[in-house]
Amino acid sequence: NAGVTQTPKFQVLKTGQSMTLQCAQDMNHNSMYWYRQDPGMGLRLIYYSASEGTTDKGEVPNGYNVSRLNKREFSLRLESAAPSQTSVYFCASSRGDEQFFGPGTRLTVL
Amino acid sequence: RKEVEQDPGPFNVPEGATVAFNCTYSNSASQSFFWYRQDCRKEPKLLMSVYSSGNEDGRFTAQLNRASQYISLLIRDSKLSDSATYLCVVLSGGYQKVTFGIGTKLQVIP
Numbered sequence: 290n291a292g293v294t295q296t297p298k299f300q301v302l303k304t305g306q307s308m309t310l311q312c313a314q315d316m317n318h319n320s321m322y323w324y325r326q327d328p329g330m331g332l333r334l335i336y337y338s339a340s341e342g343t344t345d346k347g348e349v350p351n352g353y354n355v356s357r358l359n360k361r362e363f364s365l366r367l368e369s370a371a372p373s374q375t376s377v378y379f380c381a382s383s384r385g386d387e388q389f390f391g392p393g394t395r396l397t398v399l
Numbered sequence: 400r401k402e403v404e405q406d407p408g409p410f411n412v413p414e415g416a417t418v419a420f421n422c423t424y425s426n427s428a429s430q431s432f433f434w435y436r437q438d439c440r441k442e443p444k445l446l447m448s449v450y451s452s453g454n455e456d457g458r459f460t461a462q463l464n465r466a467s468q469y470i471s472l473l474i475r476d477s478k479l480s481d482s483a484t485y486l487c488v489v490l491s492g493g494y495q496k497v498t499f500g501i502g503t504k505l506q507v508i509p
Contacts, residue, residue, distance in 0.1 A: 324499075331403065331486070331499030332443070379442055386431060390442035 291315055293391035295380050301397045302370045310365040310394050312380030320383045321363040322347075323355060325376040326393075332379065338363055370398045402426060403489050405500035413508050416477050420503045422487030423469045431490040432463055432470045436483045437502060443486055446472075477507045 293314045302308060314321065319340045324332040334347030336355040344355050352374060354366045363382075367374060375398045380391040404423045412418045424432075432449035447454060449461040449470045460473040474481055487500035 329407075329501060331501045333499070334497055386433065386448055387445045388443075390444070392442055 293380055293382055293389050295378075295391035295394050297394060298392065299395045301399065302367075303399050304371060306370050306398075307366070307368050308370065309367075310378055310380075310396075311362070312364065312391055313362045314380075314382040314389070314391075315361065316382060316384065316389065317360070318382035318384050318389075319360070321357065322381040322383070322388065323353075323363070323365045324379045324381065325349065325374075326379060327376050335365065335378075370396075372398045374398050403487055403498045403500040405487050405503050407501055407503060409504040409506050411506045411508055412477055414477055414479060416507075417473065417475045418477060418505065419471055419473045420485055420487075420505075421469050421471050422489075422500050422503075423467075424487075424489045424498075425468070426489070426491045427465075427468060429468075429489045429491045433488040433490075434461055434470075434472050435486040435488055435499075437486055438483050446485070474505075477505075479507050479509065481505060482507045 296311045322337040323335040326332045333349045335353050336347055338344045338357040341360045356364045378394045381388045402425050434446040435443040436446045437443040447456050447461050449463045451463050453462045458475045462471045484502040484504045486502045489498045
């Protein structure tokens with residue numbers, strides 16, 4: 290039982306490049322989330338998915354798109370990366386009140 | 400005023416000490432409250448939920464004061480392994496409105 294997995298763990302992009310962050314969970318949870326964490330700020334919700342086939346914007350969705358591919362997988366795409374998107378990205382899934390987080394992806398945009 | 404405010408610390412305490420953290424929230428309609436623990440460069444993990452009646456889990460006690468709009472976390476008999484950042488989390492209307500505090504850093508000193 291791996292819990293929530295994320296790939297890649299680290300990534301460096303140049304401004305304007307695109308990439309997709311992958312997330313998968315094996316706990317059969319309906320809800321999944323993408324957050325970013327920046328120094329001096331709390332985790333901020335980018336997008337969430339209450340169930341397979343549905344996605345909704347969170348607090349900071351601009352510059353991102355998501356796909357809930359199936360119940361297990363929830364990907365985050367940066368179409369044209371900007372230095373302001375340098376951050377640590379966490380994926381999470383939830384059962385009831387408790388959220389389970391993946392290990393994070395450290396993204397640097399030069 | 401930020402929606403969720405925490406003193407970022409650091410709180411440096413000796414082993415065996417009792418330490419308390421507060422977290423204030425601005426939305427009086429907030430419904431659910433949690434403390435998460437985050438170790439350095441790791442993902443957050445649920446420490447405990449915070450109920451109106453208060454709750455205790457071993458050396459940890461969480462309290463909610465709706466009138467003054469704050470939650471607290473008390474750690475008794477601090478251990479070196481308690482060194483981490485403690486995140487306050489407030490839900491207002493489901494996970495589309497989840498707010499994390501910036502976290503309070505605790506360092507337990509031998």
